[in-house]
Amino acid sequence: MDETARRIRGRLVDMSHRAKTPHLASALSCVDILVAAYWGVLRIDPALPQDPDRDRFILSKGHAATALYATLAQRGFFDPALLDSFAADGSPLAEHPAPRCAPGVELATGSLGHGLPVGLGIALGCRLLHRSYRVFVVMSDGECNEGSVWEAALLAAAHRLDRLCIVIDYNKWQATARSNETMALSPLREKWQAFGWEAVEVDGHDPAALLEAMGGVPHPSGRPRAIVAHTVKGKGVSFMEDDNNWHYRVPTAEEVRRAKEELGLA
């Protein structure tokens, strides 16, 4: 998994450089969560991306789209060569995922605060259809500023949607400031607990911890699950880690080289 995560991180650096797109640090921050999900948790078959019984995975922090695209490609949903077209004229892979843009992309995201309530609806549908798939939604900490997140938090708990799971990529930054200085997010796990969720805190870069937390869905308590995953923005590239300039900055060719070297991909 570590090897897979490193290769995906390398791709993200390349994609940001080539397409001159921002949000590299936000994408790097959630890679381990996506790798744990796609290689260790989700019941999915890349050959059957529309299988009605598949687990649903929603990257609600749509600005980290490169992480989703690179993960899906690596997992076999589509040809990794398609990643080279990212954000280019005519490419299906845009800076924010569009509806049905590529196999495995469940939802058009980019406007924060949509992934959870839509996932909630999918989980309700799952119950109505008497199916057993699960719905995983990855959100950012900044996204928890959105009122719609807390509307859905209340509703999912009321319906005891135990097949719904969120993973919050808690990297302590939002676009322009520290997330905890912008809004009083902390204590985040306790908030979700108080909202009626089965909430845990994990190291968001520890595959074993992520596998255990996500693998335990549905939880025997019958509650929806919230995983507060402590992460580092820009994870994997020392000079990007916890430096919020990389929310928008695009790496130069030299920075790409250095990043690849650090990732052992040189």
Place this chain on the structure above:
Amino acid sequence: MQLSVPSDRQAFTRDAYGDALAELGARRPEVVVLDADLSGSTKTSVFGKKFPERFFNVGVSEADLMCTASGLARSGKIPYASTFAVFGAGKAWEMIRQAIAYPGLRVRIVLSHAGVTVGEDGASHQMLEDLALMRALPGMTVIVPADAAETRQAVLGTVDVPGPVYIRLSRNKTPVFLPDSYEFRLGRATVLRDGSDVSLIACGQLVYPALLAADLLQRDGIRARVLNMSTLKPLDREAVQACAQETGRIVTLEEHNIYGGLAEAVARALVETHPAPLHAIAVQDRFGLSGTADELLDYFGFTPQKIADETRKFLKATPA
């Protein structure tokens, strides 16, 4: 067409909606209904009592209402999402845009309490901008039924439309006047009364006073054609063109702000097909105010007498 004008029967379009939902629910197991804690007013409660397992009160959370409906549509369901127009089309517009219209999902957004006839609740609750907001969304079908009978037909008749649909309903009781033979056809206007001097193109509860206004105009020898333009989008451009060619001048009537609704839709169709003078009877770029529905209809110029007066003035100012 044998219209009941004047009509001695009144009904709530939202009652017709609740009954139509219950009827649909019995036939179509994939129909589910969501409401933001106003089901007693929107009448989705009729469905909720009959099919509690397919009915979701999401609470006073309109963003969630639209996103949850989106999620259910993705599971193969046909969700009907209802609340008051000001909250559904206003507060939750961005959710409708991103989660429903962008992916082109089969969600039906049926919002009641639109327009000034909400009455005493006042301007905060009187949605006068919803038609503009919903028309602006790519792929959104926009329907404003003229009475309870057409509401039932519009709800039943659009269940299988592939993309999203918006249906606008009222709070107040309105005359039931369309004949039993009336057939709602999506995207088609219906000529309810023929005439050659002017066309009154109306939607929603202003269709009925337009018909009464045509009677008043008749006394002056003015023959007014009256169209029920119950589908605003896609607009029946051929019907608009025919009005321009055959009657010359056009009056539009809508219980909505003058921007972005029926008047502008018709104006564009006219300019693009057969330019003709147009006079818009609508709310003149202002918010509503508190009063009874009848008082407000009069205040905003939506009574038969005021419609007839405005039409006469317009015809005088734009000689044929």
